[in-house]
Amino acid sequence: MSAIKTTLLAICFYLPLVICAQEKIEIERPIIAEKVPESARDFLQKYFPDSKTKWVLEITEGDNTYEAKLPQEKLSIEFFRNGDFLDAELTISKNNIPATILREIEEKLKSDFNRFKYQKIQKQFAGEGDDAIALLKQESVKQNDFAKINYEIIIWGKSKTQESFFEYLFDNEGEFVHRRKLSSLNSDNLFY
Amino acid sequence: MRFILTVLVVLQFLSCSAQVEEEIKAIEGIEARIYKSFKLSKNLSLKINALGRDGFLTVFQIPNVASTPSRADINLAVDRKMGPYSKIAIGTMYRLSGINNAARLFQQFGWAQKVNSRVDAIAHRLRVDETFRENSTETRLRYRIAIETPLSGYRLDSEENYFAISTEVLQKFNADNTTKEIRLNPRIGRLFKNKNKAEIGIDFRYDRPFSDEEEKLFLLQFRHYLSE
Numbered sequence: 299m300s301a302i303k304t305t306l307l308a309i310c311f312y313l314p315l316v317i318c319a320q321e322k323i324e325i326e327r328p329i330i331a332e333k334v335p336e337s338a339r340d341f342l343q344k345y346f347p348d349s350k351t352k353w354v355l356e357i358t359e360g361d362n363t364y365e366a367k368l369p370q371e372k373l374s375i376e377f378f379r380n381g382d383f384l385d386a387e388l389t390i391s392k393n394n395i396p397a398t399i400l401r402e403i404e405e406k407l408k409s410d411f412n413r414f415k416y417q418k419i420q421k422q423f424a425g426e427g428d429d430a431i432a433l434l435k436q437e438s439v440k441q442n443d444f445a446k447i448n449y450e451i452i453i454w455g456k457s458k459t460q461e462s463f464f465e466y467l468f469d470n471e472g473e474f475v476h477r478r479k480l481s482s483l484n485s486d487n488l489f490y
Numbered sequence: 491m492r493f494i495l496t497v498l499v500v501l502q503f504l505s506c507s508a509q510v511e512e513e514i515k516a517i518e519g520i521e522a523r524i525y526k527s528f529k530l531s532k533n534l535s536l537k538i539n540a541l542g543r544d545g546f547l548t549v550f551q552i553p554n555v556a557s558t559p560s561r562a563d564i565n566l567a568v569d570r571k572m573g574p575y576s577k578i579a580i581g582t583m584y585r586l587s588g589i590n591n592a593a594r595l596f597q598q599f600g601w602a603q604k605v606n607s608r609v610d611a612i613a614h615r616l617r618v619d620e621t622f623r624e625n626s627t628e629t630r631l632r633y634r635i636a637i638e639t640p641l642s643g644y645r646l647d648s649e650e651n652y653f654a655i656s657t658e659v660l661q662k663f664n665a666d667n668t669t670k671e672i673r674l675n676p677r678i679g680r681l682f683k684n685k686n687k688a689e690i691g692i693d694f695r696y697d698r699p700f701s702d703e704e705e706k707l708f709l710l711q712f713r714h715y716l717s718e
Binding site: 324326354415417459463481484487490 | 579
């Protein structure tokens with residue numbers, strides 16, 4: 299009888315979990331290539347015909363985009379829902395950022411936090427697809443009206459008032475564009 | 491004379507068989523835990539968890555398997571972030587289990603690392619605890635490693651399932667002796683939209699392993715982690 303009571307207790311704990319909808323965070327769902335718009339697949343085939351690609355559907359604040367992940371190239375290419383090119387992001391290390399730009403970036407981060415640590419740095423190529431990929435492949439070294447470079451940086455930062463993970467966007471001069479606080483994960487199950 | 495000897499041998503054999511049948515090879519039970527975290531400041535949290543444990547398969551009366559005695563625990567801990575992936579905590583527990591109630595203090599340091607895109611996190615926990623019972627005190631030194639990985643996709647997002655497994659070694663010190671225990675805890679979990687997590691799994695505990703006094707405990711576990 300007591301075992302039945304415990305089981306019922308466990309079920310009572312479990313049921314409220316099903317009822318939940320409070321916070322929106324960026325979600326990635328793996329999808330098969332056939333579900334991706336043909337124009338996005340054609341674009342990838344044109345510029346990266348031999349690359350191993352994994353597709354995900356990225357859901358951000360109700361908007362869906364498609365992202366092709368090319369792990370061997372440390373590259374991800376994002377497309378709008380209609381298949382148009384959005385941007386390409388290349389994962390780099392801090393040392394790959396030109397010194398003058400890095401100085402600007404770190405000045406901003408030091409003004410925001412007492413301590414910070416880089417978690418992930420991506421060089422972002424945005425604009426018209428063909429021009430952005432030319433910049434990425436260094437076929438064109440100059441930015442133009444149709445293609446530009448940004449730096450998307452995820453850091454952990456600690457100041458007097460807050461301590462969290464943040465995503466920063468800087469332009470190619472190191473000028474701050476915007477930042478957003480990232481939602482932290484519940485890791486209690488790993489420590490308790 | 492030969493008949494008497496034969497009867498004695500048969501009786502001895504039956505008595506041994508009966509002893510083997512009654513020997514407890516393992517203990518089973520079911521356990522439900524609920525965890526709730528409260529944010530106290532930017533890097534301090536209060537963690538509360540409650541546990542209920544009881545025998546599960548008592549109705550089946552499986553030979554050589556005993557059911558765990560009923561118990562209820564309440565834990566309180568204060569947790570402080572030390573960096574992006576590390577935290578320390580101190581806490582206390584009180585256990586109600588009929589005649590053998592216990593109080594415990596614990597101190598722990600935990601740190602995590604992200605390994606690659608497939609494994610969301612590897613977390614390490616070093617804990618020391620002191621348990622006080624009416625006639626005894628026990629200190630345990632514990633190390634646990636836990637791995638969590640999404641069951642689909644490249645990272646764990648809300649409304650997705652994951653697999654987690656942890657293993658722990660414990661060294662127990664008390665007035666009479668020093669013993670060891672090994673634990674293995676695989677489970678399947680789900681991350682919900684509000685960052686709550688729920689898990690179901692098996693907790694296998696092997697006390698005094700590979701000795702004459704070894705004891706095996708199998709628990710069917712439910713865990714519910716409520717976020718801040």
